[in-house]
Amino acid sequence: MVSAVPGTIIDEIWHIIDDYLQGVLPLENVLNFAFSNRSGKLTITFSEDGTDVTMGFDTPYAYASQLPKTVVAYDDGQSQTIILPSEIQ
Template sequence: MAFTNTRGRYASFGVMTSLPDDIIDSFWYVIDNYLKHVYPLNSVLKFELINRKGKTTLRFSQKDFPLEIAIDFLIPFDPYYPRQVRIVDNKGRETIMLIDEYQLL
């Protein structure tokens, strides 16, 4: 099962230049507190950033998994945020990346 043996956490250049640190940290918070050891996780997770009343909501989903989870944060939403990111677990090296960066793998 992915995301159970974390050896390092990273954010791609695209993520680092398009999202603030508190949003990036929120992805890891969701994984650690709502997903890990609760649901069987694939090695690729999909997150959407949603504007909910001016605040940021992160919606989690993964391939072949019928459940979607949305978590609201008090972080102001910026319309220039990317709409989706992927988080990949590569043998314990977990990386957040933009869709375009993920498709280059």
């Protein structure tokens, strides 16, 4: 689990998946999310390996430079979690 990411941001990622991605795109078991600064606010950008699809989601949360550059939502078939890319096995 990514301890460097506040729970509100993790909840926002699940909200993006549930409300904007599931049922709209065919999703694999690894979804990439990049964090960036847009006018002081956090933008979360979705991408998936092997596709050209990217979607940016502006959030009401302040951007924090200590956030990791990227995290992934990983589904191993039994559970889903948000982890750092280096934690995928």
